[in-house]
Amino acid sequence: MSLENHLQGILSAYADIFGETESLQALRIFLKAYGEWTDRKKNLAGHLTGSALVWHKPSHSVLRVYHAKLNRWVFSGGGHIDKGELPWQTSARELREETGIEATPLYDATNPVPFVIDAHPIPASVKKNEPAHWHYDLIYLYSVDQKPDIQADPAEISRYHWVDVADVTRKNSPVDLRKQMERYGV
Secondary structure (H helix, E strand, C coil): CCHHHHHHHHHHHHHHHHCCCHHHHHHHHHHHHCCCCCCCCCCCCEEEEEEEEEEECCCCEEEEEEECCCCEEEECCEEECCCCCCHHHHHHHHHHHHHCCCCEECCCCCCCCCCEEEEEEECCECCCCECCEEEEEEEEEEEECCCCCCCCCCCCEEEEEEEEHHHCCCCCCCCCHHHHHHHHCC
């Protein structure tokens, strides 16, 4: 399945669950306006990314990591969607690469609707020769029954901690996790 066809289906399904959020609207505008969604050199306006959110069910907490390059707290594991890859595949790959975690996906494998869609600015990088741009992040929910041993990639993650779901609100996250989990059905 092509990335374009895949996105059409999951974005409609996401809107059915969560409504037309600002980030979803921004992503739709980006997809219509630009091509080369996965080529970082050809599209300087923005990039598609896939990320993971890891939920520890017994303690009702989620893993947060401090992104070394962005200098801020984010959900665990995420990165650019590679050519030929779908967003949910990116989220699983990045989770393994950046944290060493193998977790259980909580999305339907036949219709992998993201748990969160987030649009956020990325500062310019002289080192990468990239101007300021946007990331359109499709975040997928995973669960673990036991808190795993985190094998953080120091180039990506400088520290991490588990945070109670109730403490992740619109003040410190793209979404209020409790509300998002209710709508998602977990």
